[in-house]
Amino acid sequence: MLPSRFFRSLIAVWLILLAPTTWAATTLAAVASDFTKPMTEIAAEFEKVTGHTAKLSFGSSGKAFAQIQSGAPFEVYLSASEKYPLELEKSGFAVIDSHFVYAIGRLVLWSATPGYVDAQGEILKTGNFKHIALADPSHAPYGVVAEEVMKSLGVLDKLRPLFVMGENISQTFQFVSTGNAELGFVGLAQVIDVNNGKASAPAHAPYLRPVGKIGSGSGWIIPDNLHSPFRQMAVLLKTGAENPAALALVDFLKSPTALAIIEKYGFGLPQ
C-alpha cells in the first residue's frame, strides 16, 4: 500500500528539518576558567556564523590537561598557559603544530572596596591588610604571574605570610569579591566593565592598548613589564582532527569577530 499523501508530506518535512543537522556538527572544548566570559560569547557568535555548535567545559587548565591525557572527549583545548598545549603535542594527544596563542592574559590587583587599591598599586608596599588572594602558583598560571609581579616590586617575601590561594582564578575572585580577602590578583576579564570597554589607556602605562574600565570596587591593572609574557595557548586535539566543527572553532578563534570579543574582555591580542 502506498503511503498516503499526508504521510509523504510528513516525511518530506522531516527530511527538510533533518538537513541542517547533518552538516552542522558539534564540538566539545575544554576552556580555562579565566576565559569563561569571552568564550561564552565567542561560542554564541560561532553558532550564529557557522551553524556548528561548540559545547564548553570550564575549569582549571591543569585539570583539563590531566583529563585529556586520560582520554577525555575534548576536541579543542584553550589553556591559560603555553606549557600544557605544547606538552600535549609532544605526548601525541594534540595535532602537531596546531597550537596558537589566542589571547594575552592581563592581571589586576583588585579589591571589592571602592578606593581601596590605588592606581599605582602602592598599597602592596604600604597597605595594612590581613589577606591577599592569588591563584595557587604551584599550578595556576595566574598565580605564577602574580608571584612574578610581587617579586618585581620587591614585596614577595613580605606578603607571602598573607597569601590565601584559590584553586583557580574564579575561586580567587570569590575570595576577594566576598570581602574575605581585602584584595587579590584576579584576571582583568573578571572585573572589567564590558559596557565601558572603549576607555583610554591607563595613565601609568600609556604604552598599553586601550583597555576597559574596572566595573566595581577598585583595581590596578598590572603593567605587562612587571611579569613574563602571559600567553594563553590553544591546541586542536587529535579527537577533533576529523570534526569540521572543531576545525571551524579553531579558525573562528582567530577571526576578527572573536578577536574583538577577546579584546573587549580586557585580554591582549596575539601578535
Next chain:
Amino acid sequence: MLSPADMATLWLTFKVAGIATLLMLLFGTPLAWWLARTHSAWKGVINAVVALPLVLPPTVLGFYLLVLMGPTGIIGKFTSWLGLGTLPFTFPGLIVASVLYSLPFVVQPLQASFSAIGEQPLEAAATLRASPWDTFFSVVVPLAKPGFLTASILGFTHTVGEFGVVLMVGGNIPDKTRVVSVQIYNHVEALEYTEAHWLAGVLLLFSFSVLLVLYTVLKTQPVAHPLK
C-alpha cells in the same frame, strides 16, 4: 616519599578532624538525644537541617559558608562584633566548617542508638531513683556505646576526607588550612603524580585500617547488653 610539607598537611588534618570530632560529640549528643526522644513538630525540620550537608555539594556549602562568614555575612558580622574577626582562612573557621559538614555522620548513628534503647531501661532507672543525669551516664551511654563508637569514627574519617568545603573556606594556607586532601589535589594539579600517589596511598591505608577496625571490632565484639 613524603616531604615535610606533606607531613605537615597530615598532622594538620588529624588535628582538625580530632577537634571537630570532639566538638561534634559535645553538640551532637544532646541534639541526637532530643531528636530521639521528642514528639515536637520541629523534629522533622531539625532532622532535615542536620542531614542537609549529605545532599548539598561540598563546594556549594563551602561557598555559602564563605559568604555567611565573610565581612558582609551574618555570621561574619557577628564574629566581628565579638571581636574575633572573620572566620574564613583561619584554623577555627576550618573547624566550624568541618563540624557543620560532618555533623550528620555523628548525629544520625547516635540518634539511631538512642532510639533503639527505648523507654524501659529509662523507666527502670527512674524507679531506682536515678537522676536524669545519672540515668544518662550510667544507662544510656553504656547502652549506646556502639553508636558513640560509630559516630566518632565516621565523624573523624569524614572530616579527614573532606575537600570541597575546606578548599573554599580554608584558602590553602600552609600549616594553617592546607589539609591532606587539598595537598593531594595540589600535587595532581601540578602534575606531581608520584608525590600525589604517596600521599593518597597513606590516606587510603589509614582510612581502610580505621574502617576495618570499626567493622571488625563492632562485629566480633558486640557490646554486652547489661540488662539481658
